[in-house]
Amino acid sequence: MALLTTHINLAIVALQNDDIIGLPTETVYGLAGNMYSEKAIKKIFETKKRPFYNPLIVHIKNIDYLDVVAQNIPAKALLLAQHFWPGPLTLLLDKRADVPNIVTADKPTVAVRIPSHPMALALLQQLNFPLAAPSANPFTTISSTTAQHVKEYFDKDLDIILDGGECTKGIESTIVGFTGDDVIIYRLGAITETDLEKIVGEVSIYIGQDDKPIAPGMLIKHYSPKTKTVLLENDVNIQLNNLANKKIGALVFNKKIDDERIVEQEILSEASNLEEAAKNLYAALHRLDKSKVDIILIALLPNEGIGKSINDRLRKAVN
Numbered sequence: 001m002a003l004l005t006t007h008i009n010l011a012i013v014a015l016q017n018d019d020i021i022g023l024p025t026e027t028v029y030g031l032a033g034n035m036y037s038e039k040a041i042k043k044i045f046e047t048k049k050r051p052f053y054n055p056l057i058v059h060i061k062n063i064d065y066l067d068v069v070a071q072n073i074p075a076k077a078l079l080l081a082q083h084f085w086p087g088p089l090t091l092l093l094d095k096r097a098d099v100p101n102i103v104t105a106d107k108p109t110v111a112v113r114i115p116s117h118p119m120a121l122a123l124l125q126q127l128n129f130p131l132a133a134p135s136a137n138p139f140t141t142i143s144s145t146t147a148q149h150v151k152e153y154f155d156k157d158l159d160i161i162l163d164g165g166e167c168t169k170g171i172e173s174t175i176v177g178f179t180g181d182d183v184i185i186y187r188l189g190a191i192t193e194t195d196l197e198k199i200v201g202e203v204s205i206y207i208g209q210d211d212k213p214i215a216p217g218m219l220i221k222h223y224s225p226k227t228k229t230v231l232l233e234n235d236v237n238i239q240l241n242n243l244a245n246k247k248i249g250a251l252v253f254n255k256k257i258d259d260e261r262i263v264e265q266e267i268l269s270e271a272s273n274l275e276e277a278a279k280n281l282y283a284a285l286h287r288l289d290k291s292k293v294d295i296i297l298i299a300l301l302p303n304e305g306i307g308k309s310i311n312d313r314l315r316k317a318v319n
Contacts, residue, residue: 002158004147008123014160015127020044022136022150023123024164025059025115027088027172027190028282029144030133031154032059035069041102041132047157050139053212054219055105056132057090057173058112061124069099069110069130074178076200083199086116088169088190092177092215103132111215113173119164135172140221142289142317145170145282170279171309175215176203186215188309190278222316223282225289225296229319232299239297249293251284251314253277253301264291274306281310285317 002022003010011021015032018039023032031048033040035058045052058069063081066073070093077091095110104110115121124131135143136150144150147163154161174189176196183203185193196203206214213219232250233239240248240261249264250257254272256265266284268277288296298314301307 002151002155002161004151004161004163006119006163008119008126008162011123011160011162012126015040015131019159020047022144022147022154022158022161023120023131023133024147024162024167025117025120025133026167027115027169028167029136029147029150029161030057030059030131031136031158032131032133034127035103035130035132036098036100037129038100038102041100044132044134045102047154048134048137048139050134052102053105054139055107055111055213055216056103056134057216058099058103058110059115059120059124059131059133060112061121061127061130062114065130066093066112069096069112070094071096074181076181076183077176077178080176080183080196080199081114084191084195086114086121088116088173089113090173090175090187090189090215092175092186105212107214109177109214111175117164117167119162123162134216140219140224142223142225142285143172143282145279149282149286166279166283168279170281170283171306171313172217174309175217177206177215187217188312189217190306190309192305193308194305219316221319223285223313224317224319225285227289227293227296229296229298229317231314231318232297243295246294247292248295248297249288249291250297250299251288252299262297264288264293268301274301274304274310277301278306278310281313
């Protein structure tokens with residue numbers, strides 16, 4: 001059984017012994033292992049049932065450490081790092097030769113960030129290696145934003161889960177890459193397009209689909225409940241009529257749908273606050289998934305700011 005603990009020393013020993021741990025960050029919880037340990041990295045992929053063609057994010061202790069894992073770093077990448085790190089921004093950069101290919105899915109680039117969660121930072125400061133850490137959930141399922149979520153997924157697979165409380169951001173980091181002078185968002189996340197443009201000018205959003213993704217979080221299906229999940233249509237009444245005799249749950253932005261046919265509802269932010277909605281997103285999906293409804297209806301949020309990132313997750317959750 002996994003131990004939920006706040007004792008970083010226990011995690012250090014596990015990581016030094018090529019094991020993996022549950023790691024809190026400000027975005028979501030991760031499954032973390034020594035980037036240089038093939039044993040640990042293989043265990044991450046096997047525990048998550050994540051395909052080896054899907055690269056991992058590398059977490060480092062400070063910006064000076066960036067040169068250890070990356071090279072040919074563009075000026076705009078450094079500018080973004082100086083502004084947003086520690087924080088929920090991942091940079092896709094040319095990798096150093098000694099970054100294991102298993103971490104980067106044999107690609108020439110490595111995804112790197114510095115988390116801002118105090119427990120994650122304290123841990124990294126005491127390690128002499130970076131941590132590779134994808135989200136702590138089985139492949140394609142709902143991400144974990146509490147240590148208890150991680151325990152429910154991996155109680156038999158992990159010895160140590162660091163309990164850093166509820167994640168403050170609630171959705172994954174924004175992943176940004178660089179082509180020449182162009183800045184490209186490969187995954188929408190906790191830092192918005194507007195946030196980035198204030199620092200480096202115009203950015204673009206990558207819209208291609210690839211069976212072998214350039215960066216984590218790009219596959220079409222992701223973040224999905226086990227329960228059948230569909231987007232809420234404009235004419236709610238017709239959609240509900242088509243679901244006769246079904247126990248229906250709903251995920252909504254700021255107010256409940258007034259219909260007794262919906263037996264479970266989760267409101268993401270009664271104050272209509274998109275940041276609050278992001279923080280509450282995955283926990284709400286976990287609760288709906290456990291509620292024994294037959295189907296979950298998902299309402300998209302205003303498609304602005306971090307709402308774009310939330311809608312990206314909601315569309316990928318549809319199954």
